[in-house]
Amino acid sequence: MNYQRIQPFPTNLGYDPSELRALASVWNDKREQLHSHGVYQDFIKSLKREWAIETGIIERLYLWDRGVTQVLIEQGIESSIIAHQGNISRQDAEHIKTLIDDHLGIVDRLFGYVKGEEPLSEYFIRGLHAEFTMHQDYVEAMTEKGDSLQIALKKGEYKILPNNPRRPDGVIHEYSPPEFTKEEMENLVKMYREADTSHPAEVKSAWLHHRFTQIHPFQDGNGRVARALASLVFLHEGLFPLVVRESDRKEYIGALETADKGDLIALVSFFSRRQRDAILKALGLEQQVQQNKYADQIIVSAIEILKTRFSEKKQQLSVVYEHAEKLFTLAENKFNKLVKTINTQLREVTPPERPAPYNARENSANNTSPQRHYFQKQIVDTAKSFEYFANLERYRSWVRLTITTDQEFDYVISFHGYGSQDTGILAASAFSYFKAQREDNVTEAVNIYPAAMELFQFNYMESFESTSKRFDEWLEHSVTLALAEWKKAL
Numbered sequence: 001m002n003y004q005r006i007q008p009f010p011t012n013l014g015y016d017p018s019e020l021r022a023l024a025s026v027w028n029d030k031r032e033q034l035h036s037h038g039v040y041q042d043f044i045k046s047l048k049r050e051w052a053i054e055t056g057i058i059e060r061l062y063l064w065d066r067g068v069t070q071v072l073i074e075q076g077i078e079s080s081i082i083a084h085q086g087n088i089s090r091q092d093a094e095h096i097k098t099l100i101d102d103h104l105g106i107v108d109r110l111f112g113y114v115k116g117e118e119p120l121s122e123y124f125i126r127g128l129h130a131e132f133t134m135h136q137d138y139v140e141a142m143t144e145k146g147d148s149l150q151i152a153l154k155k156g157e158y159k160i161l162p163n164n165p166r167r168p169d170g171v172i173h174e175y176s177p178p179e180f181t182k183e184e185m186e187n188l189v190k191m192y193r194e195a196d197t198s199h200p201a202e203v204k205s206a207w208l209h210h211r212f213t214q215i216h217p218f219q220d221g222n223g224r225v226a227r228a229l230a231s232l233v234f235l236h237e238g239l240f241p242l243v244v245r246e247s248d249r250k251e252y253i254g255a256l257e258t259a260d261k262g263d264l265i266a267l268v269s270f271f272s273r274r275q276r277d278a279i280l281k282a283l284g285l286e287q288q289v290q291q292n293k294y295a296d297q298i299i300v301s302a303i304e305i306l307k308t309r310f311s312e313k314k315q316q317l318s319v320v321y322e323h324a325e326k327l328f329t330l331a332e333n334k335f336n337k338l339v340k341t342i343n344t345q346l347r348e349v350t351p352p353e354r355p356a357p358y359n360a361r362e363n364s365a366n367n368t369s370p371q372r373h374y375f376q377k378q379i380v381d382t383a384k385s386f387e388y389f390a391n392l393e394r395y396r397s398w399v400r401l402t403i404t405t406d407q408e409f410d411y412v413i414s415f416h417g418y419g420s421q422d423t424g425i426l427a428a429s430a431f432s433y434f435k436a437q438r439e440d441n442v443t444e445a446v447n448i449y450p451a452a453m454e455l456f457q458f459n460y461m462e463s464f465e466s467t468s469k470r471f472d473e474w475l476e477h478s479v480t481l482a483l484a485e486w487k488k489a490l
Contacts, residue, residue, distance in 0.1 A: 003174040006184055006211040008191050009199055015265050017200035019470055020272045020279075022462030024201075024239060026424060027279045031238065039285050047278065049073045050243050051231070052103035055224050057246045062086075062096045066247065077101060098135045106131050106228055107241055114235045119193055122185050125212075128228050130156030132221045139220040151219075158182060158217045173260075175216035184215045202275060205233035205242065206267040210259040230271065240278040242271060273454070280457065284388060284419050317424035320460040321367075321395055324415050324426050327458070327471050328366060331399040331413045331428075334475060335362040338401055346405070364399040372396045378448055379414045382429045386455040391417025395426060403486060408435040411451060411482040413475070424460035428471070430478040432485050447489070451482040 034040040053069050056062055064086040071085050072078075077100050083093035106128060113124070138150040154160075158181045164174045176184045188211055195204065209230040216222045231241035244252050248270070255266040339360045346358035365371035375398060383390035394417060401411045411432040418425040430451035435443050456474045458467045 003176055003180075004214075005180075006188060006191070006214055009195050009203070009207055010264055013203065013265055013268065015200075015203065015268050016466060016469070017202065017272075018462050018466035020202060020276055021200060022459055022466070023276055023279050023425075023457070024237070025461040026459050027282060028238060030283060030423070034282070034285055037285075040282070043282060043285055046073050047240060047243065048104060048107045049077065050245075051107050051241045052077070052100050054243055054245050055103055055227050056096075056099055058227075058244055058249060058252070059221075059223050061099055062088075064088075066245075072100075077104065095135070102131060102134050103224070107231070110228060110232050110235055110241065113232065120189055120229075120232070122189055125185070125189075125225065125229070126156040126158075128225050129218050129221055132224045132228075136221070153219055158185070159219050161219075163216055163219060175214065181215060181217045185217055188212060188215065201234050201237040201239060202268050202272040203264075205230040206259070206264055206271050208233060209271075210256060210264060210267055213256060214260070234275060239275055240282070242274055243278070244274065248274070276457075280388065280418070280425075280455075283423055283425065317422060317460050320424050320426050320458065323458055323460075323464050323467055324395055324397065325366070326464060327428065327468065328364070328397050328399065328415055330468065330471065331475065332362070332364055334479070335364075335399050335401045335413075338362075338479070342403060346403075358403075358405045360401065360403045362399070362401055364397070366397045367395055369397075372398070374398065375412055375414060378412065378431050378433065378445065379416060379429060381448065382414075382431045382450050383427075385450055386429070388418055388427065388455065389420050390427070390429070391420060393417065394422060401482075405490070407489070409433075409486045409489070410435065410445070411479075411486070413478070418457055426458055428456040428458075428474070430482065432482045434489065449485055451485065452478045453481070 050069065050073050053072055057064075057069070068082070068085040071081060075081060077097055079090065079093040079097040082088055082096055083090050086093070086096075088096070109128075109131070118124070133153055133155045136153055139153045141149055141151050159178050161178060162175075164172050166172050188208075191211075192204070192208055195207075199207075209226045212226045212229055213222055218225070227242060227244060234240060234242060251270055255270045258266045339362045342360035346360060350357040365374065373392075373396070376392065379390050379392065396414075396416050398412055398414045400413075403409045403411075409432065412430065414429050414431075416427060416429075418427040431448055432451045433445040433448040436446045437443055452474065454474075456471060458471070
């Protein structure tokens with residue numbers, strides 16, 4: 001693939017920023033309340049550690065399973081833990097600790113750089129590279145004959161030789177030629193600084209990351225610098241550093257390759273989801289903050305809640321419950337259409353000797369229904385798989401599709417609160433299961449599976465038009481997964 005000069009920000013990307021923009025607004029409403037608490041500071045510390053560890057794993061500087069990463073996030077970056085948990089020699093563990101400590105220093109610097117409100121510069125980018133490679137003296141290279149060799153790594157200096165990789169299919173991917181690198185980096189900084197301020201953070205972040213990797217200005221370490229620059233954009237917006245995990249590797253690399261072909265939207269969408277997950281986790285801290293307060297503070301807080309129950313803010317938050325009722329109706333309509341489609345076809349394949357025909361049916365419970373409490377275990381278990389607290393107190397509704405053949409299959413969409421407090425955020429989750437008859441003639445749910453690849457969240461800041469559009473797409477994917485699970489068991 002021949003090198004193409006970097007292009008400015010796309011004008012018609014076809015991306016809807018409403019979800020992340022609304023969620024960021026919710027976070028901005030809560031941030032000041034949480035910012036000074038130790039729980040929030042611990043959250044940021046853990047996020048920094050995760051960023052520092054994962055940015056090296058993506059580059060294959062070291063490798064281990066997610067369990068090792070989790071221990072290091074929780075207990076700190078210690079060589080003894082790396083050696084023991086990762087089954088690595090003590091000498092190698094010491095070197096890995098040094099690399100991760102370098103990464104931690106960089107993410108701390110990113111937080112500090114944002115506070116200073118300095119504009120992005122080549123000098124800053126070269127400094128990032130020098131810090132990333134502080135304890136990396138060589139880079140692996142390959143001769144034209146295919147022989148591997150080590151060459152000295154120039155830290156904080158642009159490349160003087162081509163660094164074009166050969167793909168598995170034998171095609172050489174061309175980055176910027178060395179003679180263009182300085183000019184391209186000047187253009188990168190200039191385009192970024194002159195960009196329209198209306199561009200959402202995830203678009204700016206994806207653009208800066210991709211255009212930088214397109215240039216690939218350094219001998220090595222370009223991926224780490226790119227993720228630092230992408231994180232810097234989000235931090236400027238009061239959000240969180242971009243954590244790209246090893247489990248994201250396939251999607252991440254695929255999105256970059258799609259961007260190489262001129263389509264940035266896959267990378268923007270990926271960055272948006274990773275940032276959304278970070279915001280949702282931050283919003284979930286409120287429960288821990290409340291638990292850590294003294295009794296008198298809790299009493300004061302409770303009195304304040306009573307005083308403001310009918311305040312303008314509470315009325316604003318209540319918009320999300322109106323949205324939930326509308327989404328509930330959309331799900332009911334979708335399931336009713338499915339019932340008609342499925343029943344028409346099931347009757348044709350019902351065995352003649354069967355006393356009752358195969359059939360599909362829909363039922364539901366809104367927030368005022370006596371049956372609203374159904375499926376508590378399935379809802380809670382599904383929430384745990386997506387790492388959030390399902391709040392079933394103020395709002396709870398569900399819609400169910402049942403398909404009866406020689407066995408009975410249930411597919412359920414549940415609407416409920418996200419987190420322990422009334423934050424103005426609700427969630428929709430989906431799961432499916434089969435009904436099995438026990439020896440005591442009691443029916444129980446078996447083979448319970450989430451029927452969605454990701455959680456659907458919605459909030460009071462986002463317009464219903466935007467929310468319903470996202471929900472339609474989410475529901476279509478969910479229906480496909482659920483019916484595939486049903487078909488698999490036939």
